[in-house]
Each structure stands twice: as structure tokens, then as C-alpha cells.
Amino acid sequence: LLLYSRGSIDGGAAIEGWIADYTKRHGPTLGEAAAEAEARKLLRDNVLVETFGNANRHFPDGPQYIHWSAFNDPLTKDAGSTATNPNGGGKDALYMHYDGVFQGFDAHNLGAVGAAAMQLSLELNGVSSSRQLYAAKQAGKAIATPTTDQLKARIKQTKGTDWLWNPAVAMTGVTL
Secondary structure, three states: OEEEOHHHHHHHHHHHHHHHHHHHHHHHHHOHHHHHHHHHHHHHHHOEEEEEOOOOOOOOOOOEEEEEEEOOOHHHHHHOOOOOOOOOOOOOOEEEEEOOOOOHHHHHOHHHHHHHHHHHHHHHOOOOOHHHHHHHHHOOOOOOOOOHHHHHHHHHHHOHHHHOOOHHHHOOOOOO
16 A cells, blocks of 8 residues: 555554454454454565655554654654554564655655655665565565655756746745
């Protein structure tokens, strides 16, 4: 599941609802605790949730989580799960933070910076998918994140600035 911004709130609630529904349907035969544990194991074994600029601190344990965000993303800093505030981020979540490059809510912008940071992170870690990145972290491998210069070069290469919401404000002090 790929959840961006507000979608992280809805997605977290949907996952919690699925766990509750599974537990309710299978509780009578398995017992409530066993049914809930089975639901969480099914999610853990089968579902990877990636958030971009999450605005949620209520991700239920179960799925594998990768939370992508810029260090200076105001929404994630104030309302989301981060490496410095992991409460509610989900058990064993991987936090992939990068330089937002831009200011204000353009640091939250998936098209301008988030997609470039994700692709560059996969390349730097020698993997071709987020599942492989998550597995590498769980295996104890150090995970690399892009430097500011690498990210600026990728944004320039992919024309990420075409996606800025407020170019005049976002580019203040930024040289690509």
C-alpha cells in the first residue's frame, strides 16, 4: 500500500479495521487473542505499507512499514511518525528521512522531492524494490540515504521543480 499525506490517516484506520474484522470473524473458532495474532501475522507476511509525508501516529502493528519523509516536512514533523518520534509508527518500521531541499509544504511534496528520494535510496542500497530495502534493514544491514547534493542532482535530472506548489517560496535559498 502506498499512502500519501492524508491517506496515511485513512490507511492506518483501514488496517486497524481489517484486524478488528478478522478478529471478530475468526475469534469464535480460534479465540480472540489467537485470531488477532493471526491477523497481524498475515499482514506481516503479506503487506508492505509505504507512507510518504505521513500525518498519522496510529499505525497498527502487523504490516511491514516504511515511512518516507523529509526532515523539514512540517506536516510529518507535527502530526506523523518519524525516527525521532516513532510512537505509533508500527512495529519494526523503517524510517527513511531525507533532506527536504525545499521549504514549507514543498518539503512535503511527493512529486517534487519524495519520489526522487525514494528512487535514489533504492539505488544507493543496491535494491530494486522497497520490499528488498525493508528486508535488508531487518537483516541488520545499514541503510543509506541520499546526501543533499545527490538529491538536488536527482531533482534537477527528473525536473522535480515542475511539481512545486509554490515555487517562489519553495526555492528560497535553494540552488539546484
